[in-house]
Each structure stands twice: as C-alpha cells, then as structure tokens.
Amino acid sequence: MLKVVSKEVLGARLPKNIRALCVATHSQKFRTSEDKPSYHSSSNSAQYYKIPQDIRNQLFAHGGIPKSYNIQTKSFAETCLMVREPSLDIINCIKSIDYSKPVNRFVLYGKKGSGKSLALAHVVHYGLETGHLILHVPWVGQWMRYCKEYSNSELKPGNVDINLDAANWLVHFKTQNAHVLSNADLVIGQDYVWSKREKTQKGAHILELIEHGISRVKYASSCVLGLCMEIKELSKKGKCKTMVAIDGYNGFFYPKTRVYTEKKEMVPPSKVTVTEGFLEVTKFDWNNAVCVLTVDEIASAKEDQLSHMPKYLLGKEGFEHLDPFIPVAVNEYTDKEFTSCMEYYRERKWVQPAPGQDEELSFLSGSNPYKLMQICAGL
Amino acid sequence: MLRKFNARLLQLSNNAACTQLVSKLPLCTSAPIEDANKKVVSKAMKAYLERAKEHDEFMAQKNLEFQIGKRHLANMMGENPETFTQEDVDNAISYLFPSGLFEKKARPLMKPPEEVFPQRKAAEFDLMGRPHHFLFYTGKPNFYKLLYDIVERVNECNRYEDAMNRKSIQRDPNLVLEMSGYQWLDKDALEKQCVEGINDKEYNNFKDAMERLTKLPYSYKVKDFIMEYSRPLMMQTKTHDVPELQYDKDGKAFITTYECLRKRARADVTVSSPGTGKITINGEGINYFDDIHCREQLLFPLIFTNLHKNVDVVANVEGGGPAGQAGAIRWGIAWSLRSFVDQEIVEKMRIAGLLTRDYRIRERKKPGQAGARKKFTWKKR
Amino acid sequence: MSVITRILDKNVVKQLPKRAAAYYSNKPNIEEDIGEFRVLYLKTSKAQAFTKKKYQKPEVLPPRSNEMPVDQNWGNVWPGPRTFHPATVPLPLRQGYVSKGSPPDKYANAELMKIPNFLHLTPPVIERQCAALKKFCTPWPKALSNDELCEKHFPFEVISSNYCHSSPSIRDPMARIVTIKFKLNDLKFDEKSRDKYLRLVGDRYNSETGYVTIVTDRCPTQKQNYDYAMYLVTALYHESWNVEAWEELKTEADMEKYIWENNESKKSVEKLFGKNSEDIAESKQYANAVINFMNEGESDYTLANYGDSVRILLGLPAKTNVL
Known part of the structure; x- marks a missing residue:
C-alpha cells in the first residue's frame, strides 16, 4: 500500500519522515527488519539485517568480525549482516538437534573471501539469542601465527603458553557470555592448583576461574584449558547448553606455527597449551552442545594454500578428529545475493549508481564477496 | 637509361646532319657518298638496331633454354613433358631445392624469361629514325x-x-x-x-x-x-574470413581459436553459445587472475559486444605472466566472437583494437646500456 | 742542293697529302662511315701500338648440360648427394634477391650451392630404389590387417636407434639405448599384485595412456641392454606375484586405497553411537560416502555426498536449496 502511495507522491514535497518511509519500503528487497536470527528463514535469504549496537559490542568487541568488514561497518555507521544460505542451513539444523545426543560438528568451508567468518558470526548471534554459552575463538591464526608472547609452560612442562592472547580471550569470553555466566549453577568440578599459594577450589563459580586467568596472566593459558574442560562437564550435566564457534580451525592442525620455544625452535600446535582445550571441546564425547567451525586457507602459510577443501586443510589427523562432521559450503554470491549487496552499497552511498554496473562487477569480482568489497571501495 | 640513349640519339641525329655536310667537304677522303636510293642508316640507328636484335636474340635463347630445361625437369621428375605446367615446375623446384628462406623472392625459381627479365620497349622508331609514337620526343x-x-x-x-x-x-x-x-x-x-x-x-x-x-x-x-x-582497397576484415560456427554434440555453437599469443603467453580459447557468462581458465574461474585489470581485460570484449551473459568461455593458457596471459585470452575471445556477431560490430571491434594481435615483445637489453633504452649515467668528463 | 730537295720532296712534299690526310682525317684507319662524328685524335697511331698483351683466358669447354638428351636417365647423371653444380644441372635456375633487376643465374651462384638439394632423390630414382629393395622384403601378413590386431599379437614395442658415422670411429654410444613399451592391461594381475607391480615400476607407468616404458642403457651393447630389459619385464611380473613375509606389516599409512573398516572413521562412528557399526542404521551409506571421498579425492561433489550421508547418519535435516 505504501508503495502505491510513494509512486504517486514521490515527486512532491513531503515531510521528511514519510519520505523516509517510502525509501524504506523500496529498500525492503535487500533489507529485513527482522533482527533476531532465530526468526530468519529462507524468505529472508539475501537480505541484510542489522545487529543492534549493544549486542554487537557484547559479541564482537574483541574480534569475530573480519577486520576489513569492521572498517566498512564503521563507514556505514551500522553493523549489517547478509542472511545467507549456509548459516540458515546450520541454524535450521541446530533448531532440530536433540541435545541428549552427542555433539554435532559443522564445518564451514569455502574459497578465500566467500563469507565463512561472517556466516559464523551470524550463527554466534543466534547462539546468544537462544541462550547458549558461547565458546567463540575469533581467529586461530591470531594465536598460532601472530601470537603476542610465548613462554614455556610451568604447569605442563614441555608445552608452550601464549598467555597474553589467552588472557585477552578470557576477557572476550567473559563479555560475550555475561548473561549466562550470571547463572549461579555454573561451578567448577575440581581443584585447580596454580602454585603453592594459589588455588581455585572445587565448587567455586566458573567466573572465579576466569577472573584468575585475567588477573594472573601467567596462568592464563592453563585457565583456558581448565575452562574448556569445565564447560564440557557442565554441559554433560545439563547445566548449560554450549555453542562452540571456532574460526580457522585448521590452524590447530597445521604443522608450522610462529610460536617458538625460548630456544627459538618452532612449536607445533599440539604443544601449545590452549590447543588441547579446544580439541577436547570439539570431540563428540559430550552432549548438550553444538560445534560450528570454519576451515580457512588463510590460516596456513601461503605456499601451502593449494586448496580450500576441508580434508586438505585439516590433514589426516584433523579429519579423523572431526569425522563424522557436516560440511557446509559457503559459495560465492548468487545473483540475488549479489544484487542485494549492490543495492546495499548504493543505498549507503558507497557506490555511485551507473548502468550495467552490476554485471561488470559480478564478472570482475567473480561474485566473490571479499573481492567485490575491495573493488567497490575504489568506486 | 633509355632517356640518355634518346638524348644521345638526338645529339647524334643533330651531328648526323653535320657529318653529312662534312662528308661533302673535299678534304675528307672517305668513300664516295651512297646512292640516294640506298637506305641511309646512321651509326646510332645501327647501334640501336643491333642492341634490339641482341636483346631479341637473348630473349629467344633464354626462352629456348627454359623450354629445354622444362623438358629436362619433367624427365627428372618422371612426368610427361607435354603436360608439364608452370605450377608443376614450381612444385618440382620446391621439391628438389627445399629452401627455408623467408623471402619468397629469394628462393630458387625457374620461370619463363618474360617474367624474369624486365621488359624493354619495342622499336621506338623505324629505320629512318622516325619515331612511331607521336609523343616520342x-x-x-x-x-x-x-x-x-x-x-x-x-x-x-x-x-x-x-x-x-x-x-x-x-x-x-x-x-x-x-x-x-x-x-x-x-x-x-x-x-x-x-x-x-x-x-x-x-x-x-x-x-x-x-x-x-x-x-x-x-x-x-x-x-x-x-x-x-x-x-x-582491401578491407582487413575481408583478408581474414570469419570462420563458421561449429556445433558440438549437444547442439551448442562454439568456436575455438588456437595460438592466441601475447608476449610469451600462449592460449587457446573456446567460446560457446548459448551460455551464462561463465569463464573457465585452466580449470579455474576468473579467480585465476588476482589483479582486477587482468580481469577487466577479459571483460572488455564481452561487454563491448554485449554478449557477457550469453556466452561461455573456456581457456587454456600457459607461459608468460598474468598480464600477457590476460591479453592473449582477450584477443582469443574477441577473435572467436567475430563468428557470433555481425559485420558492423566486427568493424567496431577492429576500430576498438580488440582484433589486432599485439606484437609487442620485450626489447632486448643492449651491451653498453643499463637496459633496452636506459643508458648509464652520462658523464661529461 | 737537288739531293736535299729530292730528299725533301720524297719525305715531305710527296707525302704531304698523305700526312695532311692523316692529320685531318678522323682516324688512322679511314672507313666509309657516313654520319660519323669525327673525333679528334691528338696522339698519333704509333703511340697506340704498344698496348699490353691481354691475358688470355684458358679455353673453357661448353657446359655438359648443353649435350644432355632430354630423355636421359637422371639417376645416372646424379647418383648421390652432391653440392649443386651448374654445368651438370640442365635447368635454367635462378636464385637471389636483387632489388632492381633479375635474380642471378646459376653460374657462380653461391646461394644455389648453399641450399640443400635433392637432385639425387627424384621420384623415378626413389621408385627404382624401392623396386631394388623389394626383393629383400616379404609381403605384409594378411592377418595383421589393422592396428588392434597388431597390438593384440605384438604387445611389446622395442625401440632402438642405429647410427652411421663417417668419422674415425663407426660406433656411437647412443646406439646402446633400448626402450620397451607395453600396456599394463596385457599382463594378468589380481588386486594385490597389481598394486605391488605399480609400486615397483613407479614412474615408468603412465596412468593416462596405460603404457609401461622401460628404458635400459646400463650395458655397453644393444643386445645386452635388450636382454636386460626382457629380464626386467619378467622379473617385475613374477616379483609382483610373490608375497613376502613383511608385507603383512603394511600399515594404514601405506595403503594406496582407503578402506573404511581399518580406519579411524569406523572407530569414531562406533564410539559416537556406542554400538558396532553393523548395528547402526545408515552406516553403510556413510561408509561408502567416506570411501568415495577419500579415494576419488576431494571435490564439491564428493564432499556434498559425504555431507548428505552424515546428515542422514546423525538424523539432521537435509540441506535446503535456496534459490
């Protein structure tokens, strides 16, 4: 109805708010006002939805949205995600899983820049909305290849800690799960002895463990490991339902890292303390949870980026660890998604409209979302 | 040369009058003057006639040699000398003397003397020295x-x-x-x-x-x-005939262009229609090229002919770098698209430079210089 | 005085007209030339008498090609490969590129001598040579009428080269190399022996064409190399059928094919469900999907199959296709 009105009246001088409404209806094609992921369905496919600022700050303050996309959201003054088929597929599956059964593992895979991390972000938002405890690792490569600091582990001799990163992650975890952690039921099941004088008692609230890790950076990595184990136990008991979301999971299996021992020898991921925790958490020997992982070429070194396929990236070991898992492909933009993206850019005044633009750009970018973003940045 | 000859003739003909006069002088003890009835042939004329006769004899002799040679050649090749045409002669020569020389005029040949020797004019004046042509002078x-x-x-x-x-x-x-x-x-x-x-x-x-x-x-x-x-005027589009469309077993029309070259890259491109605008290069999509300008090169012929949604392109490319490969594929696409498009647009493509094979190659570095063109720092002293 | 006048008369006066004539006439030799321009000769005839004796060029016989009959036997004239000789070749050939003028003829033409010629291999000569060789040949067997039959009856292809030398030594070290080609499918194998054979043969097998190529050059003579190659073929075949004791120690990592039963995948599934794989429903199609995935390599298709089978196994909804 409003559309009809706008056709007749668009030229005339209108008060601003009504004009804005007219614009809004026109833009309904690529935008949806539904901002709760649990209500997203295939009818919303290829539409953008806005993440409210407070939720965004809660979830992604310490990572989770890729850097270049982050910059774009600042330019656009809003955080919008496109609802796409892979994340809809996973959300659909999650809605139907039986939480008494062992954990299901979903693996998002796709070419570079096809939208895996953002699909994961969408699923994380869904997890928040449905009250899951979110165990979200924004980017494994950050730890394996660009770690801030490494040191020999005290509590696990032979391993190497990445304490500063671990501490940062604990902060991230705390902010993400502020609403769930307030639940008093979440208590740890065993003692953690840090040193002669420091000890976290059995039966203490999980928050204490986290706080300890944040304040005593020296034991942060071990805290992370402990946290993972505890969450596993709690989920088994049914105290909370967990969602494990890890971006760049293949980083845990790639043989080369930039983490070194104090003697400057390279440390494989299996010798890094935190790895063990996340490997435990992705096994299927617990329930009341769901794992959503991505495998990304970028997590490995450039000379080994031969294929984006999960088996190649995970390697034999990783594949066997995860098998059986559900692979979910994240492909390039379809025509509808592409048009939607272009409409969004034009609406945000990011791109000057020009005839034949869409076709040329779809050709040039190969419909790759990242490439499209790069090209449009220059237009 | 003939001009000088003519000039000399003119000179001589002037002097002929003089000699005639001189011959009447009493001091000259030359033979008595010829009878008026007998034809007066000047020395110059005589020389000219001799030369003309020489040339004719020469041509006749060469012709004879050629005819005999032709028979010899037919005998050598085991062919019938009566039905041995010039084409057969050429084929036989290229069989017996295979020459890989690039310039065809430099290869061995056996042609009738009329084709080999430059033509000379027929007798321009008669025995009296009077020219046949009214504009001779x-x-x-x-x-x-x-x-x-x-x-x-x-x-x-x-x-x-x-x-x-x-x-x-x-x-x-x-x-x-x-x-x-x-x-x-x-x-x-x-x-x-x-x-x-x-x-x-x-x-x-x-x-x-x-x-x-x-x-x-x-x-x-x-x-x-x-x-x-x-x-x-030979139109370039006419010198290259646009190839016919071929059809594969599904009834799809396609054209393959081989030997698409640009710098060191070599590609062969198959364009088929009807299609959706899908591009495949060496098995990968357009992501084979990382740079945007390489991809734009591929886009150009398709957007120009407005067929970017209607054709599929499959290309195999090797050698060279990304820009060279992109250029090679672009030429290949444009060359193949000629068959899908009418003459007018082909002309437009030619004007746009899509159909010109870019022959530019990397220039070699010369000794005494830093690069192909760059010189070392010039010091005055 | 009269003597002097007589002498004078004899030498000067009577000769005066002659001398005057000589002085005034055109040339020393006066001819009947009408219309001739008189040229003034200042020098006397005597001065012209002493000219150098011209170099007498030796007498050259006319070229042989002039005497050649048109119906001669060319093979006798030019029996073997020889540089072009203009006098012997009766063709009026011309070669050379002159910007103005005609190409130079065959006499003293270096270009014609430089290019290779096949005057010794004209078609009639070739026919004659073939006819001469024919008596050493036997007719092609009728039973081998096409390529397939040839391949069927003669599966081995032996390739060797022989070299002619006109240097101090007539032997060429490259002549010892022997190559043998045959199709792998011509040999009988079972699965295990075929795998063993392929491992033994390694790179020499081309999976695209299906041919095994064995090149031998380690012996000094061709015969020895040939024998060695034959030995290799036999030995490889029999070795592949032999089963050694240590072959049982073949681990999963050595396997060339993926067998689901031996692998982690089966164990994971069993652990997941806590039952044996036979009891789990849908495990068979899952196993097949995994086997395909592993053996044929990753691709979108095999991965999608795998994904679908896992969904069925774990009881999750199938993938929705959103257009």
Missing part, C-alpha cells in the same frame, strides 16, 4: 599518352554534360560512380605498365588528373577507363 611517350587520354575523356564527359543540360535531362543518381572503396594504381605498378620511369611529381599529376575526371558528373560514361587504373 617527350621522353615518356606512354605516360604522356595516358595523360592525354585522361584529358580526352574529360572533354568527352563535358560535351556529354552540355548535351544533357541542353536537353534539360537530370543526372540519374544511381549511375554515379562510387570510388570510396578504391585507390589509384600505385607508382610502381604504373611504371611497370608504362615501361617508363616516373617521378613523384608526375605521379601526383596523374592522380590529380584522374580525380578530376572522376569528380565529373557524367564520369560513369568512362567507367571502364577509370576502373583500369584503380584498385579496390
């Missing part, structure tokens, strides 16, 4: 005769026009001569035709005269004459 009789002919035609056309105007008949516009696709005979061909040397000024004169003739309203009356001295 211009030095270039054939050429000037041609100009004379042009003027004759101009006058003819003008007279006809006057007659038409008197009868108040309008010119039929359909019969007007169209010379847009033609150019005049070039200098070498004209020289060959006239068997005379022509300099640039005279050639330009000729061209101007022909233009003048053509521009006349009733020039179609002398169309044959004009056509004799004009040649059609």
Whole structure:
C-alpha cells in the first residue's frame, strides 16, 4: 500500500519522515527488519539485517568480525549482516538437534573471501539469542601465527603458553557470555592448583576461574584449558547448553606455527597449551552442545594454500578428529545475493549508481564477496 | 637509361646532319657518298638496331633454354613433358631445392624469361629514325599518352554534360560512380605498365588528373577507363574470413581459436553459445587472475559486444605472466566472437583494437646500456 | 742542293697529302662511315701500338648440360648427394634477391650451392630404389590387417636407434639405448599384485595412456641392454606375484586405497553411537560416502555426498536449496 502511495507522491514535497518511509519500503528487497536470527528463514535469504549496537559490542568487541568488514561497518555507521544460505542451513539444523545426543560438528568451508567468518558470526548471534554459552575463538591464526608472547609452560612442562592472547580471550569470553555466566549453577568440578599459594577450589563459580586467568596472566593459558574442560562437564550435566564457534580451525592442525620455544625452535600446535582445550571441546564425547567451525586457507602459510577443501586443510589427523562432521559450503554470491549487496552499497552511498554496473562487477569480482568489497571501495 | 640513349640519339641525329655536310667537304677522303636510293642508316640507328636484335636474340635463347630445361625437369621428375605446367615446375623446384628462406623472392625459381627479365620497349622508331609514337620526343611517350587520354575523356564527359543540360535531362543518381572503396594504381605498378620511369611529381599529376575526371558528373560514361587504373582497397576484415560456427554434440555453437599469443603467453580459447557468462581458465574461474585489470581485460570484449551473459568461455593458457596471459585470452575471445556477431560490430571491434594481435615483445637489453633504452649515467668528463 | 730537295720532296712534299690526310682525317684507319662524328685524335697511331698483351683466358669447354638428351636417365647423371653444380644441372635456375633487376643465374651462384638439394632423390630414382629393395622384403601378413590386431599379437614395442658415422670411429654410444613399451592391461594381475607391480615400476607407468616404458642403457651393447630389459619385464611380473613375509606389516599409512573398516572413521562412528557399526542404521551409506571421498579425492561433489550421508547418519535435516 505504501508503495502505491510513494509512486504517486514521490515527486512532491513531503515531510521528511514519510519520505523516509517510502525509501524504506523500496529498500525492503535487500533489507529485513527482522533482527533476531532465530526468526530468519529462507524468505529472508539475501537480505541484510542489522545487529543492534549493544549486542554487537557484547559479541564482537574483541574480534569475530573480519577486520576489513569492521572498517566498512564503521563507514556505514551500522553493523549489517547478509542472511545467507549456509548459516540458515546450520541454524535450521541446530533448531532440530536433540541435545541428549552427542555433539554435532559443522564445518564451514569455502574459497578465500566467500563469507565463512561472517556466516559464523551470524550463527554466534543466534547462539546468544537462544541462550547458549558461547565458546567463540575469533581467529586461530591470531594465536598460532601472530601470537603476542610465548613462554614455556610451568604447569605442563614441555608445552608452550601464549598467555597474553589467552588472557585477552578470557576477557572476550567473559563479555560475550555475561548473561549466562550470571547463572549461579555454573561451578567448577575440581581443584585447580596454580602454585603453592594459589588455588581455585572445587565448587567455586566458573567466573572465579576466569577472573584468575585475567588477573594472573601467567596462568592464563592453563585457565583456558581448565575452562574448556569445565564447560564440557557442565554441559554433560545439563547445566548449560554450549555453542562452540571456532574460526580457522585448521590452524590447530597445521604443522608450522610462529610460536617458538625460548630456544627459538618452532612449536607445533599440539604443544601449545590452549590447543588441547579446544580439541577436547570439539570431540563428540559430550552432549548438550553444538560445534560450528570454519576451515580457512588463510590460516596456513601461503605456499601451502593449494586448496580450500576441508580434508586438505585439516590433514589426516584433523579429519579423523572431526569425522563424522557436516560440511557446509559457503559459495560465492548468487545473483540475488549479489544484487542485494549492490543495492546495499548504493543505498549507503558507497557506490555511485551507473548502468550495467552490476554485471561488470559480478564478472570482475567473480561474485566473490571479499573481492567485490575491495573493488567497490575504489568506486 | 633509355632517356640518355634518346638524348644521345638526338645529339647524334643533330651531328648526323653535320657529318653529312662534312662528308661533302673535299678534304675528307672517305668513300664516295651512297646512292640516294640506298637506305641511309646512321651509326646510332645501327647501334640501336643491333642492341634490339641482341636483346631479341637473348630473349629467344633464354626462352629456348627454359623450354629445354622444362623438358629436362619433367624427365627428372618422371612426368610427361607435354603436360608439364608452370605450377608443376614450381612444385618440382620446391621439391628438389627445399629452401627455408623467408623471402619468397629469394628462393630458387625457374620461370619463363618474360617474367624474369624486365621488359624493354619495342622499336621506338623505324629505320629512318622516325619515331612511331607521336609523343616520342617527350621522353615518356606512354605516360604522356595516358595523360592525354585522361584529358580526352574529360572533354568527352563535358560535351556529354552540355548535351544533357541542353536537353534539360537530370543526372540519374544511381549511375554515379562510387570510388570510396578504391585507390589509384600505385607508382610502381604504373611504371611497370608504362615501361617508363616516373617521378613523384608526375605521379601526383596523374592522380590529380584522374580525380578530376572522376569528380565529373557524367564520369560513369568512362567507367571502364577509370576502373583500369584503380584498385579496390582491401578491407582487413575481408583478408581474414570469419570462420563458421561449429556445433558440438549437444547442439551448442562454439568456436575455438588456437595460438592466441601475447608476449610469451600462449592460449587457446573456446567460446560457446548459448551460455551464462561463465569463464573457465585452466580449470579455474576468473579467480585465476588476482589483479582486477587482468580481469577487466577479459571483460572488455564481452561487454563491448554485449554478449557477457550469453556466452561461455573456456581457456587454456600457459607461459608468460598474468598480464600477457590476460591479453592473449582477450584477443582469443574477441577473435572467436567475430563468428557470433555481425559485420558492423566486427568493424567496431577492429576500430576498438580488440582484433589486432599485439606484437609487442620485450626489447632486448643492449651491451653498453643499463637496459633496452636506459643508458648509464652520462658523464661529461 | 737537288739531293736535299729530292730528299725533301720524297719525305715531305710527296707525302704531304698523305700526312695532311692523316692529320685531318678522323682516324688512322679511314672507313666509309657516313654520319660519323669525327673525333679528334691528338696522339698519333704509333703511340697506340704498344698496348699490353691481354691475358688470355684458358679455353673453357661448353657446359655438359648443353649435350644432355632430354630423355636421359637422371639417376645416372646424379647418383648421390652432391653440392649443386651448374654445368651438370640442365635447368635454367635462378636464385637471389636483387632489388632492381633479375635474380642471378646459376653460374657462380653461391646461394644455389648453399641450399640443400635433392637432385639425387627424384621420384623415378626413389621408385627404382624401392623396386631394388623389394626383393629383400616379404609381403605384409594378411592377418595383421589393422592396428588392434597388431597390438593384440605384438604387445611389446622395442625401440632402438642405429647410427652411421663417417668419422674415425663407426660406433656411437647412443646406439646402446633400448626402450620397451607395453600396456599394463596385457599382463594378468589380481588386486594385490597389481598394486605391488605399480609400486615397483613407479614412474615408468603412465596412468593416462596405460603404457609401461622401460628404458635400459646400463650395458655397453644393444643386445645386452635388450636382454636386460626382457629380464626386467619378467622379473617385475613374477616379483609382483610373490608375497613376502613383511608385507603383512603394511600399515594404514601405506595403503594406496582407503578402506573404511581399518580406519579411524569406523572407530569414531562406533564410539559416537556406542554400538558396532553393523548395528547402526545408515552406516553403510556413510561408509561408502567416506570411501568415495577419500579415494576419488576431494571435490564439491564428493564432499556434498559425504555431507548428505552424515546428515542422514546423525538424523539432521537435509540441506535446503535456496534459490
């Protein structure tokens, strides 16, 4: 109805708010006002939805949205995600899983820049909305290849800690799960002895463990490991339902890292303390949870980026660890998604409209979302 | 050379009068003067005749040699000498003397002497020394005769026009001569035709005269004459015939272009229609090229012909770098698209430079210089 | 005085007209030339008498090609490969590129001598040579009428080269190399022996064409190399059928094919469900999907199959296709 009105009246001088409404209806094609992921369905496919600022700050303050996309959201003054088929597929599956059964593992895979991390972000938002405890690792490569600091582990001799990163992650975890952690039921099941004088008692609230890790950076990595184990136990008991979301999971299996021992020898991921925790958490020997992982070429070194396929990236070991898992492909933009993206850019005044633009750009970018973003940045 | 000869002849003919006079002098103890009845042949004339005879004999001898040689060749190749044509001769020579020389004129040949030796004029004057051609004394009789002919035609056309105007008949516009696709005979061909040397000024004169003739309203009356001295402009698109579409087993039309070269890259491109605009390069999509300008190169011919949604492209490329490969594929796509598109757009493509094979190669580095063109720092001292 | 005048008369006066004539006439030799321009000769005839004796060129016989009959036997004239000789070749050949003028003729033409010629191999000569060789040949067997039959009856292809030398030594070290090609499918194998054979043969097997190529050059003579190659073929075949004791120690990592039963995948599934794989429903199609995935390599298709089978196994909804 409003559309009809706008056709007749668009030229005339209108008060601003009504004009804005007219614009809004026109833009309904690529935008949806539904901002709760649990209500997203295939009818919303290829539409953008806005993440409210407070939720965004809660979830992604310490990572989770890729850097270049982050910059774009600042330019656009809003955080919008496109609802796409892979994340809809996973959300659909999650809605139907039986939480008494062992954990299901979903693996998002796709070419570079096809939208895996953002699909994961969408699923994380869904997890928040449905009250899951979110165990979200924004980017494994950050730890394996660009770690801030490494040191020999005290509590696990032979391993190497990445304490500063671990501490940062604990902060991230705390902010993400502020609403769930307030639940008093979440208590740890065993003692953690840090040193002669420091000890976290059995039966203490999980928050204490986290706080300890944040304040005593020296034991942060071990805290992370402990946290993972505890969450596993709690989920088994049914105290909370967990969602494990890890971006760049293949980083845990790639043989080369930039983490070194104090003697400057390279440390494989299996010798890094935190790895063990996340490997435990992705096994299927617990329930009341769901794992959503991505495998990304970028997590490995450039000379080994031969294929984006999960088996190649995970390697034999990783594949066997995860098998059986559900692979979910994240492909390039379809025509509808592409048009939607272009409409969004034009609406945000990011791109000057020009005839034949869409076709040329779809050709040039190969419909790759990242490439499209790069090209449009220059237009 | 003939000119000098003629000049000398003129000189001699002048002096002939002198010698005749001198011969009447009492001091000269030469033989008594010939009878008036007997033909008076000047020495110069005699020399000329001798030379002409020599040339004829020479040509006859060469012809004989050629004929005998042809029979010998037929015998060598085991063919019938009676039915041995010039084509057979050429084939036989290229069989017996395989030469890989690039310039075809430099390869061994066996041709009739008329084709090998430059033509000379027939006897230009008779035994008396009187020239046959009325414009002989211009030095270039054939050429000037041609100009004379042009003027004759101009006058003819003008007279006809006057007659038409008197009868108040309008010119039929359909019969007007169209010379847009033609150019005049070039200098070498004209020289060959006239068997005379022509300099640039005279050639330009000729061209101007022909233009003048053509521009006349009733020039179609002398169309044959004009056509004799004009040649059609060869359109480049005609020199390369657009290939026919081939059809594969599903009934899809496709064209494959092999040997698409650019710098060191070599590609072969298959364009098929109907399609969706899918591009495959060496098995990968357009992501084979990382840079945008490489991808834009591929886009250009498709957007230009507006077929980017209607055709599929499959390319195999090897060698060279990304830009070279992109250029090679682009040329391949454009070359293949000619078959899917009509003549007008092919012309437009040619003007846009899509169909020109870019022959630029990396220039070699020269010794004594830092690069191909860059020199070392020039020191004055 | 009269003597002097007589002498004078004899030498001067009577000769005066002659001398005057000589002085005034055109040339020393006066001819009947009408219309001739008189040229002034300042020098006397005597001065012209002493000219150098011209170099007498030796007498050259006319070229042999002039005497050649048109129906001669060319093979006898030019029996073997030889540089071009203009006098012997009766063709009026010309070669050379001159910007103005005609190409130079065959006499003293270096270009014609430089290029290779096949005057010794004209078609009639070749026919004659073939006819001469024919008596050493036997007719092609009728039973081998096409390529397939040839391949069927003669599966081995032996390739060797022989070299001719006109240097101090007539032997060429490259002549010892022997190559043998045959199709792998011509040999009988079972699965295990075929795998063993392929491992033994390694790179020499081309999976695209299906041919095994064995090149031997380690012996000094061709015969020895050939024998060695034959030995290799036999030995490889028999070795592949032999089963060694240590072959049982073949681990999962050595396997060339993926067998689901031996692998982690089966164990994971069993652990997941806590039952044996036979009891789990849908495990068979899952196993097949995994086997395909592993053996044929990753691709979108095999991965999608795998994904679908896992969904069925774990009881999750199938993938929705959103257009």
